[in-house]
Amino acid sequence: MSAITITYSLSEDAFMRAARALWSYRGIGDRGNWLLAIAAAAVGPVLLLNGFGTGWLFIATAVIFLALTALRNVLWRRAYRKMTKYTAPITATFTADTVETRSAEGHSTLPWTSFGQYAETPVFYFLFMGRRGLSIIPKSAFATDEELEQTRIWMTQLPRKKMRWT
Known part of the structure; x- marks a missing residue:
């Protein structure tokens, strides 16, 4: 040939599907981040209830994973809207x-x-x-x-x- x-x-939705596919390819996809956040959020209170202060670290980790995932999506959507x-x-x-x-x-x-x-x-x-x-x-x-x-x-x-x- x-x-x-x-x-x-x-479209913006197709662009975000592509972005999520790329993030997953790179091993830092939304789904994995959400699962890590859920796991950390589940372990944190259990540790706290059993007298381990490190439970707060797990809760903070969950919040960080959630915030970073949401922020990345917002920033990439904003970038798409600015691309001619x-x-x-x-x-x-x-x-x-x-x-x-x-x-x-x-x-x-x-x-x-x-x-x-x-x-x-x-x-x-x-x-x-x-x-x-x-x-x-x-x-x-x-x-x-x-x-x-x-x-x-x-x-x-x-x-x-x-x-x-x-």
């Missing part, structure tokens, strides 16, 4: 050598080497540029499985972003 072109949009590129459909063209994008922010053609790493979840591809640069590509945007697989082959020439626990 010489070039694969896709067009997609990301998601105000209109995004068109991306992939070739063996380059990734070309057209969005409300403008047009760019970059070699694959501009992206430092990639990540893949069951529903999304993620391309990373530096510490803060991130492109989210929904797999559902590809017309055929062959296009999806060819793009994956090109993408996997990049280093895979490590999962948190590997």
Whole structure:
């Protein structure tokens, strides 16, 4: 295949689904944080009732996990609302050598080497540029499985972003 072109949009809800998929991939997902908070909140009072002052530490840990999880969601939603590129459909063209994008922010053609790493979840591809640069590509945007697989082959020439626990 010489070039694969896709067009997609990301609503705020889709963006947050992608963010949560990325967080889970990295081992710091919302679900895990909520479970840790619940466990800490359950252990804390039991320790306090049995005369162990360290129960307060568990309760504080639960509050911190809840606060950080809620804050992260609020900040990412706010960031989405400030991003110009998601105000209109995004068109991306992939070739063996380059990734070309057209969005409300403008047009760019970059070699694959501009992206430092990639990540893949069951529903999304993620391309990373530096510490803060991130492109989210929904797999559902590809017309055929062959296009999806060819793009994956090109993408996997990049280093895979490590999962948190590997």
